[in-house]
Amino acid sequence: MSREGAEPKPEPSGGPSIDWEHRKLYDDVIQAIYALPEEFETSLHISDFRATDIFTLNTALGASIEDSVVRGLNRLREVWDADGKYAVYRFERQSQAFPDVRLVTEVPDKEPCLMGIELKGWFAMSKEGEPTFRYQVTPRVCADADLLVVFPWVLSDVVAGAPKLLNPFLTEARYAAELRNWYWRDMRIRNGGNPGITLAKHQTPYPSTKVDQCSDRADVDGGGNFGRVARYGLMSDWIRSIAQQHVSGIPVIAWLSFFKLFSDKADLDQITDTIESELHKFVAEDDTRRESLADAFARIVSMLKGESLEE
Incomplete structure (x- = not known):
């Protein structure tokens, strides 16, 4: 439910006019x-x-x-x-x-x-x-x-x-910049925070350099989250679709989960024990891809142990 008097959520414009010569x-x-x-x-x-x-x-x-x-x-x-x-x-x-x-x-x-x-x-x-990445450019510079x-x-x-x-x-x-500012104000108001945004001094397209004068700034942003595009829903569906794309026959999300095990500096034996439960998150017990996924994970474990992947 929208708040009474709330700023309307921006929508894409469809790009330049169909009458634009380019x-x-x-x-x-x-x-x-x-x-x-x-x-x-x-x-x-x-x-x-x-x-x-x-x-x-x-x-x-x-x-x-x-x-x-x-x-x-x-x-x-x-x-x-x-x-x-x-x-x-x-x-x-x-x-x-x-x-x-x-x-x-x-x-x-x-x-x-x-x-x-x-x-x-x-x-x-x-x-x-x-x-x-952070996207802080002011809408009118687009x-x-x-x-x-x-x-x-x-x-x-x-x-x-x-x-x-x-x-x-x-x-x-421009839509991405407008949606960012709308999201920030809406989110801060709902959470009882300061929704203020100081708009950039530069307000026309194609500034000569990417300097502070063409970036908007949140008045209060202790967490440094203003401009984090991935946080306000603009690309959520796309991010989920990328997670399901296959690399070497394995979903990106499966590779990512596997590498996170190593980033936590877990013991290799511990990691090996965890692989079985990780597999269940991505493929069903009777899915033939499960065997392929297990093989791929095993090859990476072998590499980390210093064994050849050519075997």
Whole structure:
């Protein structure tokens, strides 16, 4: 039940006007984003990596993977610019600006930036089980065509190999910012807290740098939770869907539960004893996948004991 006089919950706008001259470009870029996991290429390759360090990967590789995503979008030009109308434009990552990926050109007499993507990478086997980035940009700094995109990734061989993209999360950048502020105010009022938000000084799209003047700030935020996108329901369904995607034939959520056993520094014998109960959480007793899951877990245990996986 909504409170009397409560601020209405924001809704997506549907993107820029259908009459906008670049609307087809906007729609085609979205198609390219969804197509990217199948076409993604990177020179990154991880080997000789300890499975016990699996949760450090997001910090170690996040920026490099985001760079590879931008290169991938430019390689998919035939998807978002099939007729060559935007040949002088390219996606460019500017890590200290908002949005941090922009479709830009330096050609005189051309609009310098047509749209932007605030790009986030998320290692899908991170310990938290959800993206932890903070999104604090003020709504009005988001142009109509700007997007917030989160690309989850895993390693092709779980604890080794090349980064592999999973299905992305995509939403309107302004809507995500509006919903964040609405959620914060609503949640704080319901809990008897201070709902105040100090809006950013900068209120127009495409600031030159990502500095404090384009970020909103909660007046009271002792836990540092303002801007935690995963906390206000925007991507809950998507996070659950990623948890069920298979990597090497095993659901992400099963791998994550397994790695958490090691992160707690449990004794290997203790871990082995726990595996049986963990299996029951993900597959039924009579499901043939249970055997595959047990085998996969056993291989990781062998690796941690220093045994060869080639046997």
